[in-house]
Amino acid sequence: MPLKTVLDEAGLQAGAKWIVAEGADAAALTRSIPIEKCLDDAMLVYSQNGERLRPQQGYPLRLLLPGFEGNMNVKWLRRLKVVAEPAYSREETSKYTDPMPDGTSREFTFYMEAKSIITRPSGGQKLTTQGFHEITGIAWSGHGKVKSVEVSLDEGKSWQQAELQEPVLTRALTRFRLPWLWDGKPAVIQSRAIDETGYVQPTLAELVKVRGLNSFYHNNAIWPWRIDANGEVTNGQA
Ligand SMILES: Nc1nc2c(c(=O)[nH]1)N[C@H]1C(S)=C(S)[C@@H](COP(=O)(O)O)O[C@H]1N2
Ligand SMILES: [Mo]
Numbered sequence: 001m002p003l004k005t006v007l008d009e010a011g012l013q014a015g016a017k018w019i020v021a022e023g024a025d026a027a028a029l030t031r032s033i034p035i036e037k038c039l040d041d042a043m044l045v046y047s048q049n050g051e052r053l054r055p056q057q058g059y060p061l062r063l064l065l066p067g068f069e070g071n072m073n074v075k076w077l078r079r080l081k082v083v084a085e086p087a088y089s090r091e092e093t094s095k096y097t098d099p100m101p102d103g104t105s106r107e108f109t110f111y112m113e114a115k116s117i118i119t120r121p122s123g124g125q126k127l128t129t130q131g132f133h134e135i136t137g138i139a140w141s142g143h144g145k146v147k148s149v150e151v152s153l154d155e156g157k158s159w160q161q162a163e164l165q166e167p168v169l170t171r172a173l174t175r176f177r178l179p180w181l182w183d184g185k186p187a188v189i190q191s192r193a194i195d196e197t198g199y200v201q202p203t204l205a206e207l208v209k210v211r212g213l214n215s216f217y218h219n220n221a222i223w224p225w226r227i228d229a230n231g232e233v234t235n236g237q238a
Helices: 003-010 090-094 204-211
Strands: 016-024 028-032 044-045 060-062 077-083 113-122 133-139 146-152 174-182 187-194 223-229 234-235
Touching: 028 090, 044 090, 060 133, 060 223, 113 187, 133 146, 146 174, 174 187
Parallel strands: none
Antiparallel strands: 016 028, 016 077, 044 060, 113 133, 133 174, 146 187, 187 223, 223 234
């Protein structure tokens, strides 16, 4: 159900700028959401896939903010407060605010920027044979559809177009795949997502250059996997 329906029913006073949503878990996850989002496509969710929400997913009611990072979707929703200022709750200050290299704070960054990750072969797995392996993973973006995913097999020197599995839906996980003949030599494989706005998933070095080293909660950087000569797959981040 659109959150807007409930807000229209209750009536909003002038000066309503934020809504503070609170969960009923022990941590009482509390997050501030701009009123524009609440009146746009925010949803109060009580079921998914034809059944009631499962307890782990926030039964009986969960906030869903399409395109925002999933951590904003408050589960076990017990309170919505319409206010003039954000709450500056524990999670949104100590965790999801990024201390920047120039001493400022990057706060209230809601949208999920394009990201992808190779799920096979990936860390902890082991290739037992040389030859054919399908590289596959998932990509997603809070800003719309995944336009393409590129895969590099040579430490980022060159990139190839992966195949996207249909249907490619806006702000939804999109599976990609690329056939690969492994010659048994050490290799670094990585993927990068490009979304319909043209945004290209950055390397970790590019991200660190802008955001510094004091934050990682919004890290959407490319994640490389290193494959050893014996087939073992480990974290390939230099
Ligand atoms: N009430 C409440 N909601 C919450 C959380 C929480 O701790 N309490 N965690 C958030 C975080 S950090 C994430 S990643 C997602 C996880 O959602 P999922 O369990 O459906 O995967 O829920 C979000 N909603
Ligand atoms: Mo999380």
